[in-house]
Amino acid sequence: MCMDELDKRLVRELQGNIPHAENPYLELGLRLGISENEVVERLKALKESGRLKRIAAVLRHQRSGYAANAMAVFLVxxxxxxxxxxxxxxxxxxxxxxERVANECWPYNL
Incomplete structure (x- = not known):
C-alpha cells in the first residue's frame, strides 16, 4: 500500500497538534473533508502497513514546569x-x- 495524498495530509495533521476535543478524529476528518470513520480506517491501515509506528503525546517538559529530565540505563x-x-x-x-536487547554498542537492557 502506497501512501496517497490524503494519507500524507493526515500524517501532517497528526504531526501538528491533534485537536483537544471530545472527538479528535472527527475534528481531523472535518479538516480533511472525510468522515471520522475514514480517519480511523486510514490510521489502522497505516499502522498495519508499518508506516505509522504510534500516536503519542509529546510532553514539552520545560513548558510543564520541569527544569530538567534524565535517562538512566542499566544492565540487569x-x-x-x-x-x-x-x-x-x-x-x-x-x-x-x-527492556532492550543489549549489544556491543549499547550494553544495557533496561
Missing amino acids: PEASMNMLGEKLAESPLVSHCY
Whole structure:
C-alpha cells in the first residue's frame, strides 16, 4: 500500500497538534473533508502497513514546569528483569521503562 495524498495530509495533521476535543478524529476528518470513520480506517491501515509506528503525546517538559529530565540505563540480570522493571515503572517519576536487547554498542537492557 502506497501512501496517497490524503494519507500524507493526515500524517501532517497528526504531526501538528491533534485537536483537544471530545472527538479528535472527527475534528481531523472535518479538516480533511472525510468522515471520522475514514480517519480511523486510514490510521489502522497505516499502522498495519508499518508506516505509522504510534500516536503519542509529546510532553514539552520545560513548558510543564520541569527544569530538567534524565535517562538512566542499566544492565540487569535476566532473572531480575521483570521484578526491577515493574518496580521502576511503578514510580510516578518514571515515564518510560522498557527492556532492550543489549549489544556491543549499547550494553544495557533496561
